Amino acid sequence: MRDEASLAGLTPVSTGVVATLQVLTRAIAAKAVVEVGTLMGASGLSFLEAMATDGVLTSIDVEADNQLPARAAFTKAGFSSSRFRLIAGSPIDVMPKLRDGAYDIVFINGDKLEYVEYVASALRLLRHGGLLIINDALWRNLVADPEDESDEAIIIREALEAVSASESYTQALLPVGDGLLVAVKD
């Protein structure tokens, strides 16, 4: 049975996702990561641990309070504040203000109802060879169920279709957590 936080989508990424993020971060020697959805800092820590010592994480969350646990976790793990930038604000407003083509990874783990907008911004932010990573791409197996017409499933489908339809990406859907879409910007 899922608790309230889980039902609301307010849970940290799973251990399988943590491991996969670390593998991908190391594989491309990422130094600049944008994350949408800060919360406990589980995914954020994955990036900080796997990046080079001069790598910087930019993590955006609409709720400033939902960044407090992450800030505490990063500090406790020994990361200096120069290694992470926590931005409180709507990702839809903040992402367009970040620098074009300057990021190795954009990781999407925010409000499912905004995934389409996040995907649109990610294409601009990523450098060539950078990775778009979408968490919860199968969202409780509802995305693949044609009979499910929940808002979340419909919007995640649209976001995945936008990636598929784009000639800018080569992608793979990994059976990790609730589904992890990984797409490299060609």
Ligand SMILES: C[S@@+](CC[C@H](N)C(=O)[O-])C[C@H]1O[C@@H](n2cnc3c(N)ncnc32)[C@H](O)[C@@H]1O
């Ligand atoms: C799943 S949590 C992020 C987990 C984080 N990446 C981690 O590993 O600890 C999603 C974040 O997106 C933000 N958010 C904004 N709108 C949301 C919504 N409608 N549902 C779920 N999360 C939402 C929340 O503030 C929350 O911090």
